[in-house]
Structure formats: C-alpha cells, structure tokens
Amino acid sequence: MTTTGASVSVMAREQASFVSGLCPAMQSLESVLAEIALTNIPVLLVGESGTGKAVYAQHLHKVSARTEETIVTITCAAMNPALLSAELGMSFNGAAPISGSRNTGTIFFDEISELDAACQRNLLYALPDGDTQTRRGALNGRVVSTTSRNLEEEMRAGRFRGDLYYRINGVCLRLPPLRERKEDVPLLIEFFLTKYAAQFGRPRPTLSPRTLRTMIEHSWPGNIRELENAVKKIVALGDERLAVSELETPPEIEKVEEVTQGGYSLKAAARAASREAERELILKALAHTRWNRKRAAQALQISYKSLLYKLKQIGVADSAGE
Numbered sequence: 001m002t003t004t005g006a007s008v009s010v011m012a013r014e015q016a017s018f019v020s021g022l023c024p025a026m027q028s029l030e031s032v033l034a035e036i037a038l039t040n041i042p043v044l045l046v047g048e049s050g051t052g053k054a055v056y057a058q059h060l061h062k063v064s065a066r067t068e069e070t071i072v073t074i075t076c077a078a079m080n081p082a083l084l085s086a087e088l089g090m091s092f093n094g095a096a097p098i099s100g101s102r103n104t105g106t107i108f109f110d111e112i113s114e115l116d117a118a119c120q121r122n123l124l125y126a127l128p129d130g131d132t133q134t135r136r137g138a139l140n141g142r143v144v145s146t147t148s149r150n151l152e153e154e155m156r157a158g159r160f161r162g163d164l165y166y167r168i169n170g171v172c173l174r175l176p177p178l179r180e181r182k183e184d185v186p187l188l189i190e191f192f193l194t195k196y197a198a199q200f201g202r203p204r205p206t207l208s209p210r211t212l213r214t215m216i217e218h219s220w221p222g223n224i225r226e227l228e229n230a231v232k233k234i235v236a237l238g239d240e241r242l243a244v245s246e247l248e249t250p251p252e253i254e255k256v257e258e259v260t261q262g263g264y265s266l267k268a269a270a271r272a273a274s275r276e277a278e279r280e281l282i283l284k285a286l287a288h289t290r291w292n293r294k295r296a297a298q299a300l301q302i303s304y305k306s307l308l309y310k311l312k313q314i315g316v317a318d319s320a321g322e
Contacts, residue, residue, distance in 0.1 A: 022291070023181035029173055037063045042127075042143040042168050044151075047175030050223030053146035056175060057108045060144055066105025072141065074107065077114040084119045088126045088139065104141035112145040112168065113154055117161075124164045143168055178220040178227060185216050186291045188224060192231035202235050209280035211240045212287055218247045279314045282307070 021027070036043065043060060045053045061071045074087050109115075115123065128138045145168045154160035178185065189207065197204035207215075220226050233243035282300065289295040297307040 021181055021184040022187065023176070023183050025174075025176045026181060026184065029175070032171065032173060033060065033063070036171055038065045040142050042145070042170035044169045044172045045144065045146040045175060046151075046172060047146075047148065048177045048223055049148045050225035051175040051177060052224050053148075053175055054108075054110055056173075057106075057110075057144045057146060061106040061108070061142075064105065064142065066142065069105030069141075071106040071108055072104055074109050076109055076111050076119070079115060079119050081116075081118040081122055084115070084122055088122065104139075107139055107141040107143050109143070109145040109168070111147060113147045113149040113151060113160060120161045120164050124161060124167060127164075127167050129167070178223045182216055183291070185220075185227065186212065186287060188227055189215060189231055190290060192228050193235065196232050196235040200235055202238070205234055205238070205240065207234070207240055207287065209283040209287070211244055212283050213279065214244055214247060216283075278310070282310060282314065 037060070043057075045056055047053050058071070061067065072087075074084070079087070109123075126139050127143060128140075151160050151165050151169075155162045155165055178188075189212070193204055193207075196202075215227070215230070222229075230243060230247065234240045237243055282296070285296040285299045286293070289299065293307055293311075294304055297304045300307065302310075
C-alpha cells in the first residue's frame with residue numbers, strides 16, 4: 001500500500017490534535033521527535049493497540065526532510081515471504097534486493113512483530129546496515145516500525161530476531177495508553193467532535209459535565225480508537241447518554257455512610273451534593289476554555305493554585321503545562 005506525500009500531509013494536518021498532548025509523556029515524545037525529525041535514523045514506535053502508532057508514523061514522515069516523497073506502508077500481519085519480497089522489490093529466490101524507489105521517503109512497517117521468521121530474514125537483508133555508504137540494493141527510505149508487543153520478550157522467546165530488532169530500533173518512542181494521559185481526553189474529545197460533526201454534516205454537540213466526567217474517568221482499554229468511536233456515536237446518534245452507555249460506570253459519588261439513629265445524615269448528603277455540583281462546574285469551565293486551566297480558574301473566580309488542588313481532589317491530573 002503506497003500513500004503519496006501530499007495525501008500524508010493532509011492526513012497529518014487532520015490528525016494533528018492527537019499526535020500531540022498535554023501530558024509530560026507526550027510532550028517528551030514531541031521533544032525527541034523534533035531532535036530526530038530531519039535525520040534518517042530508524043524509529044520504533046511502541047504502544048498498546050489503539051494508541052495512535054500508525055498516525056504518529058504518518059506524522060513523523062510529514063515533519064521529516066522527505067515529506068514531499070512517498071511513504072510506503074507495509075501491513076506486516078498480511079505478509080508472507082513472497083508478498084514481502086514483492087513489497088521490498090526483492091527477487092523471490094532471496095537474491096539481493098533491488099534498491100527502493102528514489103522518491104521513497106519512508107518505509108513504514110505496521111506491527112512488525114507479526115512477521116514470521118522467513119519474513120524477518122528477508123527484511124533484515126533488505127535494511128541498510130548502518131554504514132556511512134548505503135549498501136547496494138538496500139532500501140533507501142527511512143524505516144519506521146510499530147509494535148504493540150514487547151520485542152525484548154519476543155527475542156528471548158525466539159520469536160523475533162535480535163539482529164533485526166537492533167537494526168530497526170535506532171530510537172524507540174513509547175506512546176502511553178490513554179489511561180495514563182487522562183488530561184488529554186478533553187482535547188481528543190474536542191477534536192473528534194469537530195471532525196465528525198463536519199464529516200456527518202451534523203451540529204457540533206456540546207457535552208454535559210456529567211458525560212465529560214464519565215469519559216475522563218473511563219479506563220479506555222481500547223485507547224484512542226475506543227474514544228474516537230464513542231465520540232463518533234455521540235455525533236451520529238445525537239444522544240450522548242445512549243452513546244456512553246457502554247462505557248464503564250463511573251465511580252459513585254462518595255456514598256453517604258454517616259448514619260444517625262433517625263436515618264441518614266442530611267449534613268453528609270448536603271456535602272456530597274455540594275462536591276458533585278462543584279465537580280460538574282469545574283469540568284464545565286475546563287470544557288468551555290478547552291482545558292486551559294488558567295482561564296478556567298479566572299472563570300471560576302478562584303486562584304490557579306486552588307484549581308489545581310481541586311483537580312487533584314476530583315481525580316484529574318494537573319501535571320500538564322499551560
């Protein structure tokens with residue numbers, strides 16, 4: 001499968017909101033990316049299924065020095081030795097590979113751990129060996145690979161070649177699962193609401209604080225892909241309650257356990273109701289300011305430090321910068 005540089009640029013612009021993020025892990029990843037973008041060093045993207053590895057590979061091509069050239073995507077799960085040989089421009093009898101097209105900017109191996117032993121051997125032979133001069137017949141594009149498996153464990157188990165691992169792992173970038181970057185959830189929701197409202201020709205919904213809280217607290221085992229599908233349902237169905245009904249039930253607001261002889265304590269019930277109202281107001285302010293904490297604090301008429309404290313109280317990370 002081949003994608004032109006122009007179409008990659010369009011895709012990268014469309015996906016820009018979830019290539020970056022507020023959490024420290026994503027900011028660190030972006031910093032490393034800026035350092036290596038203009039080099040040809042091989043990159044290995046590691047992360048759970050649905051964390052956006054393929055999108056990040058496209059983004060890496062877009063910001064590279066070869067952005068105007070072609071990106072070739074090889075879906076490793078669909079490869080057998082003959083197909084991979086054809087993709088790499090190799091002869092079927094294992095002879096030296098034909099060098100990649102001169103206008104190939106990036107060769108993207110999607111889920112490289114899915115390659116069997118024969119495919120791994122063929123690929124190893126086709127990859128540049130790190131010499132200052134490119135070996136005749138070696139692929140001449142930048143190699144970007146993704147995997148949702150632990151390749152070091154795969155090597156120890158004999159399922160992945162160590163020499164291939166070290167050839168593709170010039171720089172390893174880990175994409176954190178969505179449960180570890182909860183502060184990015186509102187940004188992703190905003191992006192997908194806008195994207196699918198335009199795509200479906202529907203009004204752009206505004207989520208209630210309760211729905212927003214449910215989505216922030218959900219563990220998202222399917223990561224960004226699961227979140228995208230949930231938002232797509234909201235836009236398509238026009239019913240946020242139905243769309244989020246399949247998500248985990250959020251933890252109950254602190255149960256009223258103070259019991260008196262006459263029944264439940266009204267004072268405790270009032271405190272619980274107050275905390276719930278405060279939580280919804282904070283989330284509404286954050287949604288309105290697109291998660292800008294300083295502006296949200298101003299809107300709530302509290303100090304920035306107080307807002308950060310309250311965010312900790314309601315279980316929302318405060319580690320992101322402004």
